[in-house]
Amino acid sequence: MKKPTKIVVDCLTGIAETTEMTDEEVAEYEEMVANSQPLIVPSPE
C-alpha cells in the first residue's frame, strides 16, 4: 500500500520537496490527527 506523502516548502527560496512518509511519520501523523479536534459546525435545520 502506498504511503502518504508530505510536501515541505521553503518560501524564501521557493524550493518544494515531496517525500513519502516513513512508518514513524505515519504513526506520528495518525496520533496527531487523533489528538486534533474536528470543527463541529451545526447542520442547518
Place this chain on the structure above:
Amino acid sequence: MTYPTFSNGQVLPASDLNAIGMWKTGSVTLTGQTTAQLNNCFTSDFDKYKVIYNIRSGSGAASLYTRLSVGGVPNSTAGSYIYGGRYVGFPTVGAADFNGADPQFGFSFFSTSPTAAEIVLNNPYSAIPTPMSGTFMNVNAGCFVGGYHNQNTAYDGLYIYNSSSLAMYGSVTVLGVRN
C-alpha cells in the same frame, strides 16, 4: 488617483513598487500530499497576512486543519487555537453559532469538490498571540469565524493537514499585506 502601468524594458520606480499593497510570501501546490509544511512564509517584513485555501480531495472527505509553526515544528498546544463563528446553510437557510478551543484551527470540510477559505492572521512573526479572522465554506454552508492562537510565540510558517490521511489537491497562498 491613477495607478501606474508598466511596459517591457521600463525601469520600475521604487515609489510605484512600494505602493503595491500585497506580496506573495509563500505558496504550495498540492498534488496529492497529505500534509504541507510552509516554512518562512511569515517574516518581519509584514505584520498582516492573508492565507487563501483552494483544496479538494481525490476521494473521500475530511476536515481541513492548520497550525502555526516555527522552524518547521507546528504548535499543537491543547486549547490554544480559540475561535467562534456563525454558520449559514444552503440551499436551506439555517443558521447556528459555533466555538471551540482546539490544538489547531479548523477551516472547512473538503471533499472531491474544492473548498474555499480565506483568513487574516496578524502578527504571526511576533512573540504575542496571533489573532485570526476569516470566512470559509463547509460543504453546504457559508461560515465566518474569528479567534486567536494564544501562545506568545513568533511563528514563521504554517502546517496544513486534514482529519484523515487524504491526499490533497489544489493550492494555498500566503500574502503579506503592506502597511
